[in-house]
Amino acid sequence: MPEPTTLSYLVVAALLFVIGTVGVMVRRNPLVMFMCIELMLNAVNLSFVALARELTDINGQSIVFFVLVVAAAEVVVGLGIIVAIMRNRSSLSADDMAELRG
């Protein structure tokens, strides 16, 4: 069993990021799309920590805290908007969001 290196962490992070990206593009439920965005942000967090460890630089780790706060703020706003929509509609699907087009 080889020791995991920084590169292994970066590869895992890249995979998670790609999974998140594909998820946003193929899933139709706004909640799931939103969860995929969170997955992308956490993939970036993983890369930040791995890179900070590689560079022996504490900044990269402290950045993660900022990103966590931003992600929390996004949850608040995102769920607020989704709840506001759910009050007016019975179902929630990106395909129903087709009033605006042209």
Place this chain on the structure above:
Amino acid sequence: MDLGTDFVAPTVEWYALSPYIALLGGLLLLLLVGALTPRWRRGWYGMMSATTAGVAGVLAALQFADLGTAAPRTLVKGALAQDRFGLLAFITICMAVVFTSMTMADAAARSAADTAPRSTDSLEHYALLLTAGIGAAIMVTANDLIVSFLGIEILSLSLYVLAASDRRRAASQEAGLKYFILGGFASAFLLYGIALVYGTTGQTGLNDIGVVLADEVSVPRNDAMLLAGIALLLVGFGFKVALVPFHSWTPDVYQGAPTHVTGFMASLGKVAAVVALVRLFVVAFPSRADDWRPAVFGLAVLTLVVGSVLAIVQTDVKRMLAYSSVSHAGFMLVGLEAAGRIGSESASDGVSAALIYVVLYSVLALGSFAAVSIVAGAASATSLDVFKGVAKTNPVFALGFTVLLLAQAGVPLTSGFVAKFGVIRAAVSTESYVLAVLAMVSAVIAAYLYLRIMVSMWLAEPVTVAPRTITIAGRLTLGVAVVITLVLGVLPTWLLDLGDSLTSLVR
């Protein structure tokens, strides 16, 4: 053990930070006093947020004058840049908040006069305007990738809520959700780009990155990772600035959001995103200009052509102006492309041309969307038919709107011409002839769109005979936008003279 002797308190440059403190202080005051007192009389919340932004704008203007041609410097340990490039954008942002506060109060008064009982004149909307202003102000002066990211998020989160703020219209909520999902998606790309650039250079300060990358010997030349980082940053900013092919959210969100919010997004959002993008590429990546310039070239070509061609086939005025704002972003990219010709003497012209373009465009956008808001009325009907014969019922108003539309088309003697002339001159003097020609062609195509609105206003028979009521706030916003457009169009000299001092960024 005496701990006190080792501790050195950091010096806080209160004066240099005063514009930010004014914005933040006004916001906190509004939230706190507003929460503790019963509902204020209509218009007072707007007055408060307009005053706050006005004070911040004046403080920023004082700093702008003080700075003169002095060398730019950084504040808060290199987190913020203090230079004329950022301060001019800061002043524009404050102006956008002032005028949007007025148009927002105006829209609230109109919907209160309507049968719908739920007024939009609530404290939170104005607080969000100020929050967005702070985010944008941080973005335009940020000298650090993480500070810039935080600014983008503060701005974007406020704009998501503002876009969804009209609870009576399902379209507004749909716009909010679309903006939120795509904006969050873009932020993730941006952040991954930051992570990869940090991983390659070990720095997050823009000028630090520039220094590390300029020194080829000390760089661990991990170019694949760096280039991927730059590409991801470009994609992230491409969403925020609304560049083709990352523009798909723009028409839907611009159409669905309340009209005064649309004007706010088009002016303040554009200024913040474009200025941050230009600063990032010019300060942090000049030594990789040969790598990013072709990408910017391609985006500029697509944005110019697709933006103006799709604009002319729309039937809704807000969608038209949305695509026109996409095409305007293409012109700003022409400036950035010129700035990327590092070897050329005129490269810095591109920086000032892009800044002046976005500043002048933001005035036009504020005025135009204020005019659309007035014509649409409380029903928020914005199809082209609603504009029929407006000139017969409100001739002065129609004349003002016509001036703004002509300026967007780039007719001489308006600020739009000065802006377009600036970027095209920068493109020509850096021998970027293809882009210069394409920019001119796309200006001609887009002119058709503005003509369609003008023809509808002046030549068609009015649908309703009753003239539209225009409040003082509406008159003031439109009047100031028209005056700025004409004065800077006829006498652009002082603005162009600023050019050189605008381009000295913190490096």
